[in-house]
Amino acid sequence: MKLFGYYRSSAAFRVRIALNLKGIQVDHHFVHLRKGEQSAPEYGALNPQGLIPLVLDGPHVLTQSLAIIEYLEETQPEPAVLPKTxxxxxxxxxxxxxxxxxxxxxxxxxxxxxxxxxxxxxxxxxxxxxxxxxxxxxxxxxxxxxxxxxxxxxxxxxxxxxxxxxxxxxxxxxxxxxxxxxxxxxxxxxxxxxxxxxxxxxxxxxxxxxxx
Amino acid sequence: MKLFGYYRSSAAFRVRIALNLKGIQVDHHFVHLRKGEQSAPEYGALNPQGLIPLVLDGPHVLTQSLAIIEYLEETQPEPAVLPKTxxxxxxxxxxxxxxxxxxxxxxxxxxxxxxxxxxxxxxxxxxxxxxxxxxxxxxxxxxxxxxxxxxxxxxxxxxxxxxxxxxxxxxxxxxxxxxxxxxxxxxxxxxxxxxxxxxxxxxxxxxxxxxx
Incomplete structure (x- = not known):
């Protein structure tokens, strides 16, 4: 799994915490927001919104931090980051x-x-x-x-x-x-x-x- | 179930669509945003954020449109508003x-x-x-x-x-x-x-x- 993030992005920070809580190792790729790297065509091809974070799970592109974390929860339920009821x-x-x-x-x-x-x-x-x-x-x-x-x-x-x-x-x-x-x-x-x-x-x- | 909404609120509109898709009947209560009714103490006691929509399921208070819709999906899965995988x-x-x-x-x-x-x-x-x-x-x-x-x-x-x-x-x-x-x-x-x-x-x- 690859995480495209930026150290100060809150949304990327959320995904890092979730990955750590679940003990999932990822390759980190950095997209420098203040330098505008999110607007580069290579990145835009992955994410038309030009926002981070983005996760690649094999060939699959996942965007939006909360959607990514729900995906992690569904594919690796333990330890859970949502309660049971x-x-x-x-x-x-x-x-x-x-x-x-x-x-x-x-x-x-x-x-x-x-x-x-x-x-x-x-x-x-x-x-x-x-x-x-x-x-x-x-x-x-x-x-x-x-x-x-x-x-x-x-x-x-x-x-x-x-x-x-x-x-x-x-x-x-x-x-x-x-x-x-x-x-x-x-x-x-x-x-x-x-x-x-x-x-x-x-x-x-x-x-x-x-x-x- | 009771829905506190406002006709023009996008978030309340979302919840109405989800309820209709699932065929769930609710009592509608109206909170007039332009008149500031969301700031009334009675409403603040239910929702400190003073935002709508809000759903009462028996004594339980549910807020935030997407969280409400995920709740509806979990408690009444069919017809589904999320795919399977x-x-x-x-x-x-x-x-x-x-x-x-x-x-x-x-x-x-x-x-x-x-x-x-x-x-x-x-x-x-x-x-x-x-x-x-x-x-x-x-x-x-x-x-x-x-x-x-x-x-x-x-x-x-x-x-x-x-x-x-x-x-x-x-x-x-x-x-x-x-x-x-x-x-x-x-x-x-x-x-x-x-x-x-x-x-x-x-x-x-x-x-x-x-x-x-």
Whole structure:
């Protein structure tokens, strides 16, 4: 299996964590987003969206981090990153989606570039935008992560799931953006538990071969 | 089962289509987004994110459209909205995610309000933003929808899937925004096939009891 990623991409970071949790070895290929390598024709032939990550499983091309992780879960179920019951799975997927659809898409590189480019936003306005969506999303997530609803050591229960896989890269980004995370003690307790695990540590952007 | 939705919400539209395809009857509750009803304390107690749709299955609260649809698929598998094999499921989920994570989040109401509010974007700049992300996303999707990769009458094969469930509401939005869709003949052929089905017709925003 080959993973095309970029060390700072949250979506690639998610897939690295999932691969590590499942103990799946892959060949790493690097696509330098800031240098625009995702727009190269060779890469576009694999992924018309020009986004990362992308996984090659033999001749098969897989895109979109959450779809890739569901594929890994279906083809190598243990250790599981989704709980067993439909209701629990729905909760974990909802937390993952609340990050992957409602926070991260607003703050990724192509969007920030559009803000300062065509929209001519100042750096301050761009940073306010970034903070606004992160704080709004994490405020709701902090309320969601109640023990009554199923939160344990991790977002759901006491083993890491797809929800934690999405949460840790989002918090990595928030820390880089100097966002005050003290209003989110439940979130940060979960992130702390994740960061004790080798699977999360080894997936950290700073540890990747293409880190600058 | 109860569905809390809003006629024009793409995410609620997706859930309506899935419910109709599976023949699941629900009680409809309406949350008027433009009037801010999603911020009412009663609704916030159900969903801290203040987003729709939300499904109540007995006492259980389900949020996030794709997580809800995966739950419906797991609890009532037939008729299926995901194919059988992991590779095919990955392709369908990737198409769904490319819409739900890479197009729709940039163009929903709360984001457009931020653009013209705090960012003081002109209406023209807001419309350019809208068009930019839709055209970029649909251009990639048009390339993805090749028969060689599995596209049939629908995005994948000859029965509707989660991919079509996400596509039709996105095209509804694009049409409302007067975006030229002639460069996307494969997409529009799939949408045409969907619109021949009662499940898609009945989910249309104009047919909902809260439509204005």
């Amino acid at each position: 439909p209701l629990e799975r729905a909760r974990v997927r909802a937390i993952a989606q609340s990050i992957a659809s409602d926070i991260h898409p607003l703050n990724n590189l192509r969007v920030l570039r559009y803000l300062v480019g065509p929209l001519k936003a100042s750096d301050e306005a761009k940073n306010d935008w970034y903070r606004h969506w992160v704080v709004e999303g994490l405020t709701a997530l902090e309320q969601t992560l109640t023990p009554a609803a199923g939160t344990g050591k991790f977002c759901h229960g006491d083993t890491p799931t797809l929800a934690d896989i999405c949460l840790v890269p989002q918090i990595y980004n928030a820390e880089r953006a100097d966002i005050d995370l003290s209003p989110f003690p439940r979130i940060m307790a979960v992130v702390g538990a994740c960061r004790e695990l080798r699977a999360f540590q080894d997936a950290d952007p700073a540890k990747q071969a293409d880190a600058e | 992991p590779l095919e499921r990955a392709r369908v989920r990737a198409i769904a995610q490319s819409i739900a994570s890479d197009i729709h989040p940039l163009n929903n109401l709360r984001v457009l309000r931020y653009l013209v509010g705090p960012l003081k974007a002109s209406d023209e700049a807001k419309n350019d933003w809208y068009r930019h992300w839709v055209v970029e996303g649909l251009t990639a999707l048009e390339q993805t929808l090749t028969p060689a990769a599995g596209t049939g009458k629908f995005c994948h094969g000859d029965t509707p899937t989660l991919a079509d469930i996400c596509l039709v509401p996105q095209i509804y939005n694009a049409e409302r925004a007067d975006i030229d869709l002639s460069p996307f003949p494969r997409i529009m052929a799939v949408v045409g096939a969907c619109r021949e089905l009662r499940a898609f017709q009945d989910a249309d925003p104009a047919k909902q009891a809260d439509a204005e």
